[in-house]
Amino acid sequence: MTVEGPVVVLRLGHRPARDKRVTTHVCLTARAFGAAKAIVSTRDAGVERSVRGVVARFGGDFAVETGVPWRRVLSAWPGAVVHLTMYGEPIDAVLPRISRGPVLVVVGAEKVPGEVFGRADFNVAVGNQPHSEVAALAVFLDRFLGGEGLRRSFHGPMEIVPSPRGKVVKKSL
Amino acid sequence: MTVEGPVVVLRLGHRPARDKRVTTHVCLTARAFGAAKAIVSTRDAGVERSVRGVVARFGGDFAVETGVPWRRVLSAWPGAVVHLTMYGEPIDAVLPRISRGPVLVVVGAEKVPGEVFGRADFNVAVGNQPHSEVAALAVFLDRFLGGEGLRRSFHGPMEIVPSPRGKVVKKSL
Numbered sequence: 001m002t003v004e005g006p007v008v009v010l011r012l013g014h015r016p017a018r019d020k021r022v023t024t025h026v027c028l029t030a031r032a033f034g035a036a037k038a039i040v041s042t043r044d045a046g047v048e049r050s051v052r053g054v055v056a057r058f059g060g061d062f063a064v065e066t067g068v069p070w071r072r073v074l075s076a077w078p079g080a081v082v083h084l085t086m087y088g089e090p091i092d093a094v095l096p097r098i099s100r101g102p103v104l105v106v107v108g109a110e111k112v113p114g115e116v117f118g119r120a121d122f123n124v125a126v127g128n129q130p131h132s133e134v135a136a137l138a139v140f141l142d143r144f145l146g147g148e149g150l151r152r153s154f155h156g157p158m159e160i161v162p163s164p165r166g167k168v169v170k171k172s173l
Numbered sequence: 174m175t176v177e178g179p180v181v182v183l184r185l186g187h188r189p190a191r192d193k194r195v196t197t198h199v200c201l202t203a204r205a206f207g208a209a210k211a212i213v214s215t216r217d218a219g220v221e222r223s224v225r226g227v228v229a230r231f232g233g234d235f236a237v238e239t240g241v242p243w244r245r246v247l248s249a250w251p252g253a254v255v256h257l258t259m260y261g262e263p264i265d266a267v268l269p270r271i272s273r274g275p276v277l278v279v280v281g282a283e284k285v286p287g288e289v290f291g292r293a294d295f296n297v298a299v300g301n302q303p304h305s306e307v308a309a310l311a312v313f314l315d316r317f318l319g320g321e322g323l324r325r326s327f328h329g330p331m332e333i334v335p336s337p338r339g340k341v342v343k344k345s346l
């Protein structure tokens with residue numbers, strides 16, 4: 001279930017006043033489930049700070065960038081573009097057709113421009129029901145990478161030691 | 174991958190001013206991925222309205238209840254209690270040990286009382302990294318139900334017709 005190129009997540013339509021927490025969840029989910037980078041089309045220093053804070057404490061080399069126009073990201077992308085939308089084709093059917101090279105995973109906020117549906121190589125529905133772009137992204141990455149994303153080590157200055165009962169954290173700050 | 178009892182999601186520590194959107198995502202994710210009900214420990218009429226609106230339009234018999242003290246929910250629960258936390262044991266290791274009867278899946282907001290770690294039959298980490306309770310819930314349900322949750326039909330007055338390119342909605346309102 002390896003991929004040959006990076007998996008990058010593009011978050012569209014972020015409105016800083018309203019979406020700060022959900023977009024932060026999108027970025028942290030991208031990191032935890034195996035993506036190399038998240039790009040947010042609207043500038044938001046608060047989201048960057050939160051995500052970089054987690055990377056500084058918990059490790060890995062995940063990158064986050066905000067304020068990058070989405071058309072530019074799409075037109076520069078060298079691999080497959082996968083747009084997660086409840087209107088798309090069922091993930092069960094589409095997953096085997098997605099190439100294992102670089103993949104750009106696009107997740108929107110409320111309204112996604114029609115242009116994105118046209119530009120995507122795959123419009124993928126993680127269920128054809130309204131729920132959450134965070135949930136859709138997590139399940140897509142979990143299935144696309146065969147659970148590999150979750151099994152990596154991040155080797156950060158803070159490391160959680162799995163425990164059946166309590167909170168065990170190893171700190172080397 | 175069938176379960177013999179219902180899967181219910183309990184959302185702890187919801188703060189209406191701050192968590193409305195994330196808690197709504199938790200409830201809608203519960204519905205889309207196969208749970209029968211979501212219980213939110215703090216009262217929030219806005220969350221109830223949003224979730225019931227989706228059920229009315231998109232179908233199914235998913236229930237939502239807010240303002241139910243979490244200790245009461247835990248002590249009345251007849252089956253396994255699974256608490257999703259980044260401090261827990263890896264999902265890969267725990268999943269096979271969870272019984273297929275009724276399951277209560279507990280997801281917290283910021284701080285979860287230590288009592289919950291003690292009361293849970295399983296403290297399960299969907300990755301030992303900070304990310305999102307929405308992501309954790311989605312991936313837990315997806316794996317626990319073997320993808321079955323996503324394959325159900327909801328038969329609502331609005332139905333999305335999967336499409337490779339556009340938005341196709343069948344309305345029988």
